[in-house]
Amino acid sequence: MSAGIAVIGAGIAGLACARRLHEAGHAVAVFDKSRGPGGRMSTRRGEGWQCDHGSRYFTAQNPVFRAEVDRWQQAGVAAPWPARPRVIGNGPMHEADPSTVRYVGTPRMTAPARLLADGLDLAVGHTIVELCCDDAGWQLVTAEHGPLAGRYSAVLVAVPAPQAMPLLEPIAPALAGLAGAARMTGCWTLMLRYAAPPPLPFEAAFVNRGPLRWIARDSGKPDRTGAECWVLQATAEWSEAHLEEEPEQVATQLLDAFAELGGPPPAAWSAHRWRYADSRPGRTPGSAWDPALGLGLCGDWLAGNSVESAWLSGRALAELVAG
Incomplete structure (x- = not known):
C-alpha cells in the first residue's frame, strides 16, 4: 500500500x-x-556578513496571502522594508510607486521558508x-x-x-x-561588502539601462547585522548572454556599470548565478x-x-x- x-x-x-x-x-x-529550505528566498552568509542574493523582497496583494504575511510578521520572520526605491533610466531619477508595501524576511530572507518548513518531514x-x-x-x-x-x-x-x-x-x-x-531565464547576482555605507542618493533602485536591473543596500533591511552589504542583480537578457562566463568577468562588467551610477569599488565581492530565476509562462x-x-x-x-x-x-x- x-x-x-x-x-x-x-x-x-x-x-x-x-x-x-x-x-x-x-x-x-x-x-x-x-x-536547506527556501529556494530563491535565499541568504548568503560569510565571515561577518550576510546578503539576500535571491528574492529582493515580496509584496502581498491577495487577501489570503496578506493573512499569511500577517502570520509571518506575528512570528517575527517578516517585516515591512521602509526603503523607497528609485527608478534610474528613462529620464531623471525618480521614486518608484510609493504606495507599494515591500516586505522582507527577518532576520534574513530565508526566515519565512524555515517557518513553513517547521515540523515537516524535510530531506x-x-x-x-x-x-x-x-x-x-x-x-x-x-x-x-x-x-x-x-x-x-x-x-x-x-x-x-x-x-x-x-x-x-x-x-x-x-x-x-x-x-x-x-521560459525561465537566469540571473547573475553580485554581493558587495564595504567598510562604510557608500555615499549614494538611494538605498535601492530599479535600473532601466545597461546590464543592471536592481541595486539595494541589503544591510539596510530590518534586523540585519554584520558588514555593510549591497546587492547588484543583472537583467535577464544580460544574464542569459553571459550565463557561462567566469564570475570574475561578470563582476568586472557589473562593477563598471555600478561605478557609472556612482557606486565605489567594494572591499570584497561574491557572485552567484541563478540558472533559473525569472519566468515567462x-x-x-x-x-x-x-x-x-x-x-x-x-x-x-x-x-x-x-x-x-x-x-x-x-x-x-x-x-x-x-x-
Whole structure:
C-alpha cells in the first residue's frame, strides 16, 4: 500500500503546498537538492556578513496571502522594508510607486521558508532524477542515494520548469508540456561588502539601462547585522548572454556599470548565478493536478513570477489534492 504525499522542491511553492496538506492531516515528505529550505528566498552568509542574493523582497496583494504575511510578521520572520526605491533610466531619477508595501524576511530572507518548513518531514541534499510507479505507488530516485525506500500515493513537483520537464516527460506528457511552455531565464547576482555605507542618493533602485536591473543596500533591511552589504542583480537578457562566463568577468562588467551610477569599488565581492530565476509562462493555470496519475505541478512560473504567486500556486495545488 502506498501512503503519504511527496513534494519535490522546498522553495516557497513546495513549502506552502506541503504545509497546507500537513494541516489537512496528510502525511507529507518534502525533498530538496539544496542544503536547506527556501529556494530563491535565499541568504548568503560569510565571515561577518550576510546578503539576500535571491528574492529582493515580496509584496502581498491577495487577501489570503496578506493573512499569511500577517502570520509571518506575528512570528517575527517578516517585516515591512521602509526603503523607497528609485527608478534610474528613462529620464531623471525618480521614486518608484510609493504606495507599494515591500516586505522582507527577518532576520534574513530565508526566515519565512524555515517557518513553513517547521515540523515537516524535510530531506535536503536529495536531487530527484526519476519517478517510477508500480502497484505499491510512486518511488523517487535520487542522484545522491539512488532509489528511496518509501512509496507515495501522489508526487507534487515544485521545481523550476526546466527541471520539472525531464521528470514528467516519460510519465505525464501533458504536465511536461506545461513545463515546456514556460521560459525561465537566469540571473547573475553580485554581493558587495564595504567598510562604510557608500555615499549614494538611494538605498535601492530599479535600473532601466545597461546590464543592471536592481541595486539595494541589503544591510539596510530590518534586523540585519554584520558588514555593510549591497546587492547588484543583472537583467535577464544580460544574464542569459553571459550565463557561462567566469564570475570574475561578470563582476568586472557589473562593477563598471555600478561605478557609472556612482557606486565605489567594494572591499570584497561574491557572485552567484541563478540558472533559473525569472519566468515567462506560456500558460498560467496557477497549478496543475492529474488525479488519475497522482501527479501535480506548482511554482511561481505557473502563476506570475513572484514570492506571492509561488505561495498561492502551492496553496492552490494542495487544495486540489486535498479535495
